[in-house]
Amino acid sequence: xxxxxxxxxxxxxxxxxxxxxxxxxxxxxxxxxxxxxxxxxxxxxxxxxxxxxxxxxxxxxxxxxxxxxxxxxxxxxxxxxxxxxxxxxxxxxxxxxxxxxxxxxxxxxxxxxxxxxxxxxxxxxxxxxxxxxxxxxxxxxxxxxxxxxxxxxxxxxxxxxxxxxxxxxxxxxxxxxxxxxxxxxxxxxxxxxxxxxxxxxxxxxxxxxxxxxxxxxxxxxxxxxxxxxxxxxxxxxxxxxxxxxxxxxxxxxxxxxxxxxxxxxxxxxxxxxxxxxxxxxxxxxxxxxxxxxxxxxxxxxxxxxxxxxxxxxxxxxxxxxxxxxxxxxxxx
Ligand code: NAI
Numbered sequence: 001x002x003x004x005x006x007x008x009x010x011x012x013x014x015x016x017x018x019x020x021x022x023x024x025x026x027x028x029x030x031x032x033x034x035x036x037x038x039x040x041x042x043x044x045x046x047x048x049x050x051x052x053x054x055x056x057x058x059x060x061x062x063x064x065x066x067x068x069x070x071x072x073x074x075x076x077x078x079x080x081x082x083x084x085x086x087x088x089x090x091x092x093x094x095x096x097x098x099x100x101x102x103x104x105x106x107x108x109x110x111x112x113x114x115x116x117x118x119x120x121x122x123x124x125x126x127x128x129x130x131x132x133x134x135x136x137x138x139x140x141x142x143x144x145x146x147x148x149x150x151x152x153x154x155x156x157x158x159x160x161x162x163x164x165x166x167x168x169x170x171x172x173x174x175x176x177x178x179x180x181x182x183x184x185x186x187x188x189x190x191x192x193x194x195x196x197x198x199x200x201x202x203x204x205x206x207x208x209x210x211x212x213x214x215x216x217x218x219x220x221x222x223x224x225x226x227x228x229x230x231x232x233x234x235x236x237x238x239x240x241x242x243x244x245x246x247x248x249x250x251x252x253x254x255x256x257x258x259x260x261x262x263x264x265x266x267x268x269x270x271x272x273x274x275x276x277x278x279x280x281x282x283x284x285x286x287x288x289x290x291x292x293x294x295x296x297x298x299x300x301x302x303x304x305x306x307x308x309x310x311x312x313x314x315x316x317x318x319x320x321x322x323x324x325x326x327x328x329x330x331x332x
Contacts, residue, residue, distance in 0.1 A: 003027045003317055004042050006034040006050035011301075012076075015310035023318065034073070039064045047317035051076035051309070053266070057084035062091035072096055072320055076313040096320070098312045100156055102305035106260075107161035109299040110204050110234045111168070113258025114149070116293050117230050118142055118202070123290045142201070145169030150200025151187060152216075153235065154180045158206030162187045165204075173199060197221055202230045209236035219244040228255040234299045237263035242282055249291055256291040260299045269297045 005016060008029040020027040032038050034050040039061045042048050048070055050056070056073070062084070065073070072094045073083065083095045116122065119141045127136065149165040151158045154176040162172045163186050172187040175196040179189055190196040193216070197203065203225070207213045217231065218241040225231075231254060233240055242263060248254040268278060278284045286292045319325070 001025050001047070001318070001321060002045045003047045003049065003314060004030060004045040006030050006032065006038065006048060007052045009051070011306055012051075012310055015307045016314075018307075019311045019314050023314070025314075025318065027314065034061065036060055042070050043068045045070065046321055047072055047074060049074040049076055049313045049317065051313075053082055055082050055084070057082075057087065059084075059087055059091075062088050062093050065093050066091045072317060074313045074316045076309045094320070096313075096316045098309050098316075101308040101312060102300070102302060103156040103160040104164075105302040105305040106157045106206075106234050106299040107164055108302075109260055109295065110157075110161045110206075110232050110258070111164045113232050113234070113260070113293045113295075114165075114202050114204065114230060115144065115168075117232075117256030117258055117291065118144060118147070122293065126290050143169075147171070147201040148173060148199055149202045149204060150175070150190075150196040152176075152193065152196065152203060152205050153207035154183050154187065154189075155206065157234075158204070159183055159186060161204055161206060165202075170202075194221065194224060197225050197229075199226075200229065201226060202232065204232040205235045205239050207235050207239055209238050214238055215241040217241065217245070219247065222248045222253060225254070227253060230254070230256040230258065232258040234258075234260040237261040237265055242286075246282070246285065246289075249289060254291075256293070257286075258293045259286065260295045261297055262286075262294075265297055 003025060005027055008016065008031060013029065016027050016029055030041060033052050033054050034048065034056055036058050042065060050073060071092060074096045076098060078097060078099050080095050080097050085095060088095050120139045124139055148171045151162045151172060151174040154162065154174040159180055159182060162174060166172050166186055173190055173196055174183060174187040175190050175193050216239050222244055231245060245257050249257055262283065264282060268283060286294045
């Protein structure tokens with residue numbers, strides 16, 4: 001069995017080599033994306049994997065893969081919106097994914113952002129950088145055990161975040177369209193989002209981006225939040241209306257925002273774009289605010305998560321070829 005891995009990043013190489021050695025299967029690492037120009041490289045391989053946001057929606061790609069006898073594209077991602085799923089189905093190419101690779105990776109960054117903001121770390125660093133080490137009354141902070149954390153979306157990541165916050169002593173409440181039976185003993189469910197927003201000191205978002213979650217947090221419901229609430233978003237950028245968040249941060253309604261994702265993030269995520277590219281954008285604005293912690297979609301980026309993404313995607317290919325059954329298949 002031979003596998004071709006497209007768009008391999010330097011941080012993934014170690015995980016590929018480890019899996020290849022452990023399974024005694026040849027995996028050829030290719031830096032380039034899976035495109036119409038590069039699909040021919042898949043000739044002679046039994047399976048392919050890729051990890052890319054650039055769309056794979058060209059009919060010719062699926063046609064060629066079928067011709068080469070490759071029946072599956074194993075994506076090293078949770079989401080598969082970059083693939084033309086209907087087209088893949090038409091040509092009998094299964095698209096498989098890694099739905100769960102490390103909820104802790106994302107949940108830990110949510111906790112970290114919340115704690116940073118709660119303890120005024122950015123403000124303290126800023127004052128210290130100009131030689132002001134005083135215990136300014138504006139820098140006194142709340143302790144997490146005196147806070148109520150509202151988890152919006154209590155699936156894999158949300159429930160893990162709730163468990164971690166609870167371990168630090170916070171009171172946890174949750175809201176979800178479909179309640180998670182495993183949440184018993186971790187959080188108390190609220191019947192509506194509004195109820196949660198009224199009671200939470202820290203609001204942590206862990207929802208998928210779908211039609212009814214687009215700009216879920218906006219000026220209409222920010223006004224019902226507690227004064228000095230903190231909003232943490234490690235879900236998807238467009239879960240919040242960022243202009244409304246900025247307005248609330250500037251007016252003092254919100255005490256802070258911890259943002260790993262932004263609606264405009266394709267502008268900069270995983271690229272060395274330079275500061276000129278973000279000049280005058282919301283990204284520059286947020287980076288300059290001392291009540292904002294901004295990271296460029298780094299929540300998933302841990303050794304454990306990358307190792308799992310690589311090994312589970314390769315396992316999906318191996319199991320499919322060995323058993324003739326598809327694993328984590330999203331379109332068949
Ligand atoms: P999940 O599917 O386990 O949980 C999502 C939860 O949201 C479910 O319990 C679902 O019932 C709930 N939900 C969906 N629509 C809702 C609505 N309209 N109102 C209330 N609840 C609703 O998903 P998981 O694995 O916990 O991931 C959550 C999100 O985290 C993903 O959709 C993704 O956007 C984001 N994510 C971010 C990463 C990062 O690096 N920043 C990495 C991985 C995921």
